[in-house]
Amino acid sequence: MKGMMRGRNGRKVYGLIIGLLGLWLLSAGGCAGEPPKPAPTMTQDQVRQHADKAFDKLKQEEKNRPVGSGVDSY
Numbered sequence: 871m872k873g874m875m876r877g878r879n880g881r882k883v884y885g886l887i888i889g890l891l892g893l894w895l896l897s898a899g900g901c902a903g904e905p906p907k908p909a910p911t912m913t914q915d916q917v918r919q920h921a922d923k924a925f926d927k928l929k930q931e932e933k934n935r936p937v938g939s940g941v942d943s944y
Contacts, residue, residue, distance in 0.1 A: 912920075
């Protein structure tokens with residue numbers, strides 16, 4: 871083994887070992903980390919309230935639009 875680790879081949883082997891060790895450490899650290907939190911869920915009432923607000927805002931914008939803007943109302 872002593873003869874195998876000399877010269878260019880030895881550097882390649884050491885580089886490969888160090889690279890694999892680093893990759894293993896990074897993957898082990900990623901697995902040990904905190905799991906991602908789930909996205910907050912919205913109730914049907916919250917969805918309905920948001921939709922109502924958006925629709926009211928759209929109606930208000932339509933009222934404030936100039937008469938000759940070229941866009942017909944719905």
